[in-house]
Amino acid sequence: MSSSFFYPVRAHHRALTAAGEVERLARAAVRGLRTGRLGRRLPALPWPPAAGCEAADLEATLAGSKPPILYLPAVAWQYRYQRPQHLAVALARSGHPVLYVDGFLRSRLLPARQLTHVQGGVHVLRVRVPGRPDPYRQPLEPAAAAWLAATILAGLRHERPLMVLVQLPFWAELGCELARRLAVPLVYDRIDLHAGFPGVPPGIEVVEARLIHQADLVCATAGLLAERPRELSPQVLRLPNGVDLEAFPPPAGAPRDPAAPVRVGYVGALGPWFDVDAVEKAARVLPGWRFRLAGRVEDSEIAALSALPNLKTVGEIPFAEVPGFLAGLDVALVPFRDLPLTRAVDPVKLYEALATGLPVVARRLPETERWSEPLVYLYDDPEGFVRQLRRAVAEQTPGLARERRRAAEGESWDRRVAELLQAVGPLAAGGRSPHRP
Numbered sequence: 001m002s003s004s005f006f007y008p009v010r011a012h013h014r015a016l017t018a019a020g021e022v023e024r025l026a027r028a029a030v031r032g033l034r035t036g037r038l039g040r041r042l043p044a045l046p047w048p049p050a051a052g053c054e055a056a057d058l059e060a061t062l063a064g065s066k067p068p069i070l071y072l073p074a075v076a077w078q079y080r081y082q083r084p085q086h087l088a089v090a091l092a093r094s095g096h097p098v099l100y101v102d103g104f105l106r107s108r109l110l111p112a113r114q115l116t117h118v119q120g121g122v123h124v125l126r127v128r129v130p131g132r133p134d135p136y137r138q139p140l141e142p143a144a145a146a147w148l149a150a151t152i153l154a155g156l157r158h159e160r161p162l163m164v165l166v167q168l169p170f171w172a173e174l175g176c177e178l179a180r181r182l183a184v185p186l187v188y189d190r191i192d193l194h195a196g197f198p199g200v201p202p203g204i205e206v207v208e209a210r211l212i213h214q215a216d217l218v219c220a221t222a223g224l225l226a227e228r229p230r231e232l233s234p235q236v237l238r239l240p241n242g243v244d245l246e247a248f249p250p251p252a253g254a255p256r257d258p259a260a261p262v263r264v265g266y267v268g269a270l271g272p273w274f275d276v277d278a279v280e281k282a283a284r285v286l287p288g289w290r291f292r293l294a295g296r297v298e299d300s301e302i303a304a305l306s307a308l309p310n311l312k313t314v315g316e317i318p319f320a321e322v323p324g325f326l327a328g329l330d331v332a333l334v335p336f337r338d339l340p341l342t343r344a345v346d347p348v349k350l351y352e353a354l355a356t357g358l359p360v361v362a363r364r365l366p367e368t369e370r371w372s373e374p375l376v377y378l379y380d381d382p383e384g385f386v387r388q389l390r391r392a393v394a395e396q397t398p399g400l401a402r403e404r405r406r407a408a409e410g411e412s413w414d415r416r417v418a419e420l421l422q423a424v425g426p427l428a429a430g431g432r433s434p435h436r437p
Helices: 013-035 083-093 142-153 169-182 203-214 223-232 276-285 300-305 319-327 348-355 382-395 398-409 413-429
Strands: 069-072 098-102 113-119 122-127 163-166 186-190 217-220 236-238 263-267 290-294 311-315 331-334 360-363 376-379
Touching: 069 083, 069 169, 083 098, 083 122, 083 413, 122 142, 142 169, 163 169, 163 413, 169 186, 169 203, 186 203, 186 223, 203 223, 217 223, 217 413, 223 236, 236 413, 263 319, 263 348, 276 290, 276 300, 276 382, 290 319, 300 311, 319 348, 331 348, 331 382, 348 360, 348 398, 360 382, 376 382
Parallel strands: 069 098, 069 163, 098 122, 163 186, 186 217, 217 236, 263 290, 263 331, 290 311, 331 360, 360 376
Antiparallel strands: 113 122
16 A cells, blocks of 8 residues: 655655754754753654655555645644644544645755654655745745745655645745645635734735635634635635544543642643733632643743742643643633734633533633633633632532533534535535636
């Protein structure tokens, strides 16, 4: 049985990859010394690849009859496990082999392309991007896009892909070039308000607008992210985030011990959008409660919280440890500030907390407001945050935990993929080439 992708490993790839990894670690160490943020990091992809990965014959799932998907993601595969990785795995689970193109390692010491078999139908193709642009703040130049398209297509087997899926404006030129050459639908999965992140120049909005206009289908995780595409794109699909139910066991059903300290926690990035004021107030007002924040600290105000005796920042944890972390809590937090960026966020961790049966205390925002009490408790200010925390603990019962789990069961990644494939199907079946101005 053969794969949809074939990128042979050359003799010099091993040396280049090792040198690039040393360069990456050295840069990370320098950044850590400058910022004082040396700490736990997620593990990198293993090298060398699994035996035989150059032919990608390791899994029978790859030889299915369904066409492959070219996937241009928003983050590197080994980065924080979130929507890009979840969606890729669920697409592969539906029978479509996925080529996950990783161009986020900005190094000259890389092979032009390097395929690493990862799991169940998902292949990571690490590529060297000419010019080493910052994928979050610079567009990909047309010449670089044409070169990358040729590099990617050289390893594509005879089977025509189902679509080209893009999750970042950086990939706009490459996505359009691949879709044009293959005459397949171009899908833009709009997962963030990119202009809301610090340091993103206004020009990225122009690139994104062009991508939206040229796409056959635009998916939006949040209502605010769907507004502009409806003006520019012929077809928009609201596709929220979801949860991998198999990774999160259902609640045990036993009531909490009222004599035990209340355990409250958060998992995710700890950046300038995190509501420091609300969490600090709660930790001071509730000194007998234990607060745990899991994630990479990216803001000095958050780092200062660790001085509180009942609050601990535990650093980044891999996705495999998230279910256990949540299982050790009584309440899960989604404490965001009310910002343009967060108003366009559909929090993945909210779905995962509900899958474990936990009550969630979250800032009242357009996407969290879709959930009603007692599934999710919403707050508007630090005082409301403390009040809702107390309510969430006082009202928690095994029956409510089961109700939250049932709510999460309707929000699986497999269901999201089914909705996406249903929308793409008519475009692909008609042999429609991507929209062009």
